[in-house]
Amino acid sequence: MSQIVGIDLGTTNSLIGIMDSGFPILLADSEGFRLTPSIVHFPASGEPLVGRPAGRMKAISPERTVFSVKRLMGIRPGETGKDTFPFRVVDTQGKTTIVIGDRTVTPEEVSTIILRKLKADAEKSLGESIDRAVITVPAYFNDLQRQATKRAGEAAGFTVERIINEPTAAALAYGLDRLKDRSRIAVYDLGGGTFDISILELNEGVFRVLSTNGNTRLGGDDIDRDLVRLLEERITARYPEIRHELKDPLFSARLRELAHDAKLRLSEENAVQIEIPFLSGNRRFNYLFSRQELDAITRPIIRRTRSHCLRSMDDAKVVPRDLDEVILVGGVTRMPIVRQLVAEIFQRLPNTSQNPDEAVAIGATIQAGIISGEIQSVVLLDVTPLSLGVETFGGLMNVIIPRNTTIPCKAGEMFTNAVAYQRSMRIKVLQGERELAKDNWELGSFEIEFAPVPKGVARVGIQFEIDANGILHVLARDISTGQQQLLDLASAVDVSDEAVEQMIAESVDHAFEDMSERVWTETAIKSNELLPAVKSALTLVGDQLTQEDRREIETLVNAVSEALDSKDIQRLKSANAALDQGTQHLATLLIDRAMSEAERRRAG
Amino acid sequence: MIDFFAVFGLEPRPVIDAGVLGNLFASKSKTSHPDRAADGDFATLNQAFNTLRDPASRILHLLALSGEEPQMKAASAGVSAWFGKMATGLQRFDRMFQPLSQETSSLLRAIKIREAQSILADLENISEGLTSEKEGLLQTMAQIDARWPSDRAEDRYSLAQIACDLRFVEKWLAQINERRLRLASIAF
Ligand SMILES: Nc1ncnc2c1ncn2[C@@H]1O[C@H](COP(=O)(O)OP(=O)(O)OP(=O)(O)O)[C@@H](O)[C@H]1O
Ligand SMILES: [Mg+2]
Numbered sequence: 001m002s003q004i005v006g007i008d009l010g011t012t013n014s015l016i017g018i019m020d021s022g023f024p025i026l027l028a029d030s031e032g033f034r035l036t037p038s039i040v041h042f043p044a045s046g047e048p049l050v051g052r053p054a055g056r057m058k059a060i061s062p063e064r065t066v067f068s069v070k071r072l073m074g075i076r077p078g079e080t081g082k083d084t085f086p087f088r089v090v091d092t093q094g095k096t097t098i099v100i101g102d103r104t105v106t107p108e109e110v111s112t113i114i115l116r117k118l119k120a121d122a123e124k125s126l127g128e129s130i131d132r133a134v135i136t137v138p139a140y141f142n143d144l145q146r147q148a149t150k151r152a153g154e155a156a157g158f159t160v161e162r163i164i165n166e167p168t169a170a171a172l173a174y175g176l177d178r179l180k181d182r183s184r185i186a187v188y189d190l191g192g193g194t195f196d197i198s199i200l201e202l203n204e205g206v207f208r209v210l211s212t213n214g215n216t217r218l219g220g221d222d223i224d225r226d227l228v229r230l231l232e233e234r235i236t237a238r239y240p241e242i243r244h245e246l247k248d249p250l251f252s253a254r255l256r257e258l259a260h261d262a263k264l265r266l267s268e269e270n271a272v273q274i275e276i277p278f279l280s281g282n283r284r285f286n287y288l289f290s291r292q293e294l295d296a297i298t299r300p301i302i303r304r305t306r307s308h309c310l311r312s313m314d315d316a317k318v319v320p321r322d323l324d325e326v327i328l329v330g331g332v333t334r335m336p337i338v339r340q341l342v343a344e345i346f347q348r349l350p351n352t353s354q355n356p357d358e359a360v361a362i363g364a365t366i367q368a369g370i371i372s373g374e375i376q377s378v379v380l381l382d383v384t385p386l387s388l389g390v391e392t393f394g395g396l397m398n399v400i401i402p403r404n405t406t407i408p409c410k411a412g413e414m415f416t417n418a419v420a421y422q423r424s425m426r427i428k429v430l431q432g433e434r435e436l437a438k439d440n441w442e443l444g445s446f447e448i449e450f451a452p453v454p455k456g457v458a459r460v461g462i463q464f465e466i467d468a469n470g471i472l473h474v475l476a477r478d479i480s481t482g483q484q485q486l487l488d489l490a491s492a493v494d495v496s497d498e499a500v501e502q503m504i505a506e507s508v509d510h511a512f513e514d515m516s517e518r519v520w521t522e523t524a525i526k527s528n529e530l531l532p533a534v535k536s537a538l539t540l541v542g543d544q545l546t547q548e549d550r551r552e553i554e555t556l557v558n559a560v561s562e563a564l565d566s567k568d569i570q571r572l573k574s575a576n577a578a579l580d581q582g583t584q585h586l587a588t589l590l591i592d593r594a595m596s597e598a599e600r601r602r603a604g
Numbered sequence: 605m606i607d608f609f610a611v612f613g614l615e616p617r618p619v620i621d622a623g624v625l626g627n628l629f630a631s632k633s634k635t636s637h638p639d640r641a642a643d644g645d646f647a648t649l650n651q652a653f654n655t656l657r658d659p660a661s662r663i664l665h666l667l668a669l670s671g672e673e674p675q676m677k678a679a680s681a682g683v684s685a686w687f688g689k690m691a692t693g694l695q696r697f698d699r700m701f702q703p704l705s706q707e708t709s710s711l712l713r714a715i716k717i718r719e720a721q722s723i724l725a726d727l728e729n730i731s732e733g734l735t736s737e738k739e740g741l742l743q744t745m746a747q748i749d750a751r752w753p754s755d756r757a758e759d760r761y762s763l764a765q766i767a768c769d770l771r772f773v774e775k776w777l778a779q780i781n782e783r784r785l786r787l788a789s790i791a792f
Contacts, residue, residue, distance in 0.1 A: 206630040307789030314785060370639050379637045405654065408638060410647040465647065468638050526709070533715050580709045587710035594718040601725055 004132040004161055004372050006364030007118060008169070009111060009149065011070040011193030011219060012331065013357060014038050016118040017365035018126065019374050024173075024365035026358060029121040035357055036121075040113050041065045042100045050117040062086035062253035064100050068221055071193045072096050072107035073152075074145030083217070084225070086249050086256075108152045115156035133158040134368045136360050138194040139165035140214030140385045142431050143443050143472050150469065161371050163469035166191075167198035168209055168382050169363025170329040174354060183324040184210070186312075188342055188350065189360070190305065191330035193219040197309050199316040199323070208381040210316035211404045213308040218301070220263075220332045226297045227259040228252070231274070231287075239283055254278060266291045267334045295337045302341045309345045315404050320347040327351050329359050381406050384466050391428040391437035393418070400464050403433065410465040412477075417450045417458040424449050427462075429474065429489060444489030446474060462487075523572050527560050530579055534586070541589040549585065556582045608652035608665055616666050618763060619749040620656055629653045659742065660770040663763050672760065679772045680765055686734055690776050693727045697783050705790060720787055731780045738773045741766050 006024070008015045013035040017026040026034045031052045041054035042064045049057065057065045066087050075096050088099040097104045115135075123129055135153050137146055146163050153160040167187035179185065179202050189196045196214035200207055232255070236243050245251055258274060265272045269291070276285040313319065326346045332338055333356050342350050369375040388401040390413070401411050415425065425448045432440030450458035461477040463484065475484045534557055542550065556579040563575040609616040612628045629649070636644030655661045667673075678684070700723055704716040745766055748759050 203626060204630045206633050208630075307785070310785055310788055314781065379634050379639060381633060381637070406650050408647050409650050409654075411651075529712060530709060533709075533712050537711055537715065576709075580711070583709075583711040587714035590711070590714035591717060594714070594721050597718075598721050598725070 002128070002130055002132060003126075004134060004368035005119075005122060005130050006169075006361060006366070006368045007115065007133050007135045007153075008166070008361035008364055009070070009115065009135055009137075009152075010038055010360075011068050011191055011221065012038055013192070014114055014118060015358065015361035016122050017361050017368075018122070018130075019365060019369040019372070022369075022374065024362045024369065026361055026365070027122045027125050029117070030124065034361075036114070036118060037067075038070065038114050039065060039067045040069075040110050042103070042105070044101060048113055050113055059250070059253045059257050062249045063088070066098055066100070066105070066110050068193055069098075069107045069110040071217060071221065072098075073111065074142070074148040075107070083221075086253055108148050109155070111149065111152035112155040115153055115158070119156055119158065131158055132161050132368075134162045134164055134364045134371065135160055136164050136166045136169050136364045137470075138189075138191075138214060138216050139167050139196040139198055139212040140194070140216050141470075142216075142386055142441050143470070144441065145216065146469060146471050150471070160469075162367060163471070164364055164367050165196070165198065165209075165212065165382055165385075165470070166194075166360045167196045167212065167329065168200070168207075168380065169361075169367060170327065170354065170359040171198065171200050171207065171363065172366045172378075172380060173359040173363035174325075174327050179324070184316075184318060184322055185325045185327055186309075186323050186346065187327045187329055188305075188309070188333065189214075189329040190302075190332040190338065191219050192332075193217070193221050195219060195305050195308065197305070197312045199312055199318060205377055206379050206381060208406070209383045209404075210318070211312045212383055212385045213312040213315070214385070215304065215308060218304060219330075222301050223263060223294075223298050223332070224256060224260055226301070227263060227294070228256050230293075230297060231255060231259055234287060235276070235279070235285055238285065239279065242280060242283065245280060251278070262289055263294060266294045267336065291336075298335065298337050299341070302338055306341075306345055320345075323348070325351045327354055327359075329354060329356050331357055382468070382470070383407060384409070384470050386431045386441075387433055388464060388466065388472065389430050389440075391430060395437045397430050397432070397435060397437045397440055401466060405466075407466045407470060408468045410463055412461055412463050415448055415460050415462060416456050417453070418455065420455040421452045422450055422455075422458070423452065429472070443472065446476075446487045446489055448476070520567075520569050520572075523569060523576065524564060526576055527564055527572060530576060531557060531560060534579070534583060537583070537586050537590055541586065541593055544589050545586070553579075553582055553586065605668065606648060606652070607669055608655045609669075611649060611652040612656070614656075616669055617749055617752045618663060618666060618745050620662065622657060625653070625657055659745065660767040660774070663745070663767040667760060667764060667767075670760075672764075677765065677768050679769050683737060683769045683772055686730065686737070686776065687772075690727075690730050690734075690780070693723065693730060694779060694783065697723045697727060701783070701786060705786075717787070717790075724783060724787055727780045727783060731777060734773050734777050734780075738770065738777070741769055741773070 003018055006017045015026055015034055015036065017024050028034050029036045029051055033052065036051040037055045039051065039054040039058065041049040041057040041061065043049065054065060058067065063086060071083055072089065076094065090097055090099055092104065095106065097106050098110070119130060133153055135149060137149050150160045150163055167189045170187050170189060171185060174185070182203060184199065184201045187198045187200070194214065194216045195218040196212065198212040199210045201210055232246050235246065258276065262272050262274055271288055271290040274287045274289050279285055323346065326342065326348060328339070328342065328350045339350055366375060367380065370378065370380065383404045384401060384407050385403060387399045387403040389397045389399040392398045400413050401409060415427065417425070426445050427448060428437065428445045429443045430437055430440040431443055434440050448460045450460065463475040463477060465473045465475065467473065474487045474489060476487055477484050534553065560575040560579050563572040607616065612625065612632070614620060632649055633646065635641060636646045636649050638644065638646060655665050697720065700716065700720045704713065704720055707713045707716060744762065748754065748763060
């Protein structure tokens with residue numbers, strides 16, 4: 001049998017590795033680099049370019065150069081969120097597809113093209129063919145996203161031996177030899193597109209994931225997007241007349257590159273000079289961009305990781321001091337502000353000894369070694385990140401396998417007829433943590449057949465199994481024969497067209513509401529809430545303000561009162577905004593006070 | 605029906621040391637995980653571990669093994685007494701939190717966070733009460749365990765009641781905890 005490779009299929013960069021005399025090594029691609037950019041360029045004719053050669057086309061031919069496709073894997077139309085891409089992303093028959101000229105490709109197919117390059121380059125450098133792989137996914141990927149990744153691997157010519165979670169792989173790479181028995185670690189993985197946090201425990205050579213949490217649409221891409229927006233604002237502030245030029249795809253692509261470079265340099269330097277030589281006319285744009293400004297953009301994005309970390313610790317039943325190490329993975333963790341915020345969350349300095357780009361691929365390779373039997377000293381127990389359940393009457397989610405259950409696992413559920421002589425029932429399978437079924441991911445549905453009997457007499461046992469890849473299998477057990485039969489989950493897309501139409505219809509209805517009246521009322525409500533709030537805040541912590549600050553706030557308060565009388569929406573809006581802005585310091589004082597009060601209460 | 609105690613070579617009884625169980629699970633995983641043995645039944649080992657490490661499911665399994673299928677009963681009077689207080693606290697918190705999570709003005713946020721925090725303080729008191737309730741239940745369980753194996757009908761009856769009470773207490777503790785996490789996630 002051929003060897004098994006380990007692959008990190010990243011949003012930004014992909015890597016491939018193999019075990020070599022008991023050690024994991026990473027292989028360089030045909031351009032000589034271990035990191036292969038996850039970029040595919042589709043020329044008007046001929047074969048696609050992949051990796052670095054495709055990256056060079058990003059700013060030359062943005063509409064034909066596809067990147068960050070992992071953010072679209074297993075994603076249904078309408079779920080792309082705030083993401084914008086220079087290439088065209090459309091919905092065709094309920095599927096997210098990318099349009100390049102007159103052809104279309106799916107995110108899965110793009111992943112396949114990337115995997116094919118990794119495979120071909122590895123085969124060339126090893127001089128033998130490879131057809132088995134371990135491929136990594138973000139721990140928080142759901143069943144659909146995992147299946148899409150597995151199919152992409154198979155289409156590239158691999159037998160996918162395992163889908164493994166990225167932070168778990170990174171923990172393997174950190175090394176069991178470096179950890180004493182019974183130690184617990186957290187892995188904080190912030191990459192180009194996704195964020196994962198996992199907590200693991202080592203016990204007698206068994207590496208067990210205790211909990212995992214994350215967001216599959218949070219990463220360096222979000223920083224880039226906000227940074228581009230900031231630069232666009234600065235440019236239009238200086239040259240309002242060229243506003244339209246910013247919409248040009250070529251311009252955006254170059255701006256994105258500039259922004260990205262500046263971001264990377266600011267991890268080392270305190271300020272960088274941004275020069276844009278490609279504005280029309282004789283316009284020049286030079287801008288000294290400081291790390292502080294970048295931090296201000298980055299902070300809110302990184303703060304969003306906090307709640308995931310808290311939840312993950314809570315699920316693992318650990319507090320920060322129970323952890324022996326916090327390991328950083330993913331390119332974004334090179335940013336000083338990220339390290340600082342992680343230190344705050346976990347109340348300790350994070351461990352940066354790992355190469356944040358390579359840890360995941362090395363871990364995938366180690367897992368390949370475990371599967372091939374080359375590594376005998378460790379067993380890895382992973383978990384399923386999301387609760388699995390079915391929709392009950394009343395549209396609620398009934399959990400069958402809770403999140404953070406060790407996999408592979410199984411759970412049985414008995415279904416009975418709700419009405420006499422009912423012949424069948426359709427069961428929707430869901431993944432997620434929300435109470436209402438409609439707020440969770442719908443994985444698909446299956447049909448149960450009943451014998452024609454009185455209400456509550458028919459009984460059909462269904463077995464839900466999650467395999468070591470985190471992928472679900474549903475089996476129906478025939479009570480009389482004891483035989484099990486694998487059920488196909490009908491794709492949710494076929495079912496929900498109606499719902500989508502309904503949503504569109506509703507949004508059209510709303511458009512006819514009387515906008516201006518509503519906006520005025522909402523704005524006035526806001527003012528009437530703000531004014532007394534300022535007053536009570538001033539009585540509580542006003543003594544900590546300077547005379548000047550106080551006077552400033554009073555002026556802003558008066559402006560809001562006057563605007564209320566004026567009935568001028570724009571005026572009221574900006575007065576509210578100014579008061580919001582002007583009372584931020586006051587808010588901080590209040591929060592500080594609330595925090596210390598809570599502390600005191602807890603200390604009792 | 606599979607005897608999950610036997611999966612680990614343990615005697616069926618109400619109390620099992622968590623450390624011992626964890627080590628057994630680790631060592632048995634090494635031989636039955638699919639990475640090690642293609643024919644190992646890890647999913648069953650896993651199910652056994654999850655059943656035995658949770659006191660309520662362990663008791664229910666123990667009773668089921670001896671042919672009893674305890675019906676899910678109501679919580680005991682002592683435990684039920686907490687419900688009203690808890691539900692009101694949760695409702696007050698949720699009414700506060702919903703607008704808070706959408707608040708864009710920092711000042712209004714700060715004020716609402718203060719209010720939410722004081723509601724949470726009440727909830728934390730309830731949480732402490734529930735925790736000591738739970739400790740009491742586990743103690744009673746340990747007393748029954750000390751005279752195990754027991755054929756006394758009242759012991760089996762109390763175990764069933766303990767399992768039921770634990771389920772309620774744990775569910776409520778989780779609900780309060782969820783509020784604590786929600787507030788901690790936005791207030792900093
Ligand atoms: N020195 C640096 N400073 C700031 N950001 C960096 C630095 N180096 C890399 N990054 C950012 O890290 C991200 C890429 O990280 P990485 O290669 O770990 O992601 P990935 O594995 O491809 O993505 P994911 O794990 O989300 O699928 C990009 O957003 C990149 O801009
Ligand atoms: Mg990564």
